[in-house]
Amino acid sequence: MLLTVNGEQGDYADDLTVAGLLDQRGHDAAVVVVERNGGIVPAADFATTRLEAGDVLELVQFVGGG
Numbered sequence: 001m002l003l004t005v006n007g008e009q010g011d012y013a014d015d016l017t018v019a020g021l022l023d024q025r026g027h028d029a030a031v032v033v034v035e036r037n038g039g040i041v042p043a044a045d046f047a048t049t050r051l052e053a054g055d056v057l058e059l060v061q062f063v064g065g066g
Helices: 018-025
Strands: 002-005 008-011 032-036 039-041 056-061
Touching: 002 018, 018 032, 018 056
Parallel strands: 002 056
Antiparallel strands: 002 008, 032 039, 032 056
16 A cells, blocks of 8 residues: 655555554654654554555654753
């Protein structure tokens, strides 16, 4: 299925969850905020939120530092 992630379109497997996408892209779910189609996906819902063709996602990862 076609998804747009951080402004780039890509082809991803069908039946993918937010958690699966994060894992596939190498993100640590504990430090990522996910916006899907303009709304924030609660971290507690990453494993159960199924993505659909055409979804637009923004992944923002927290970075520590000082």
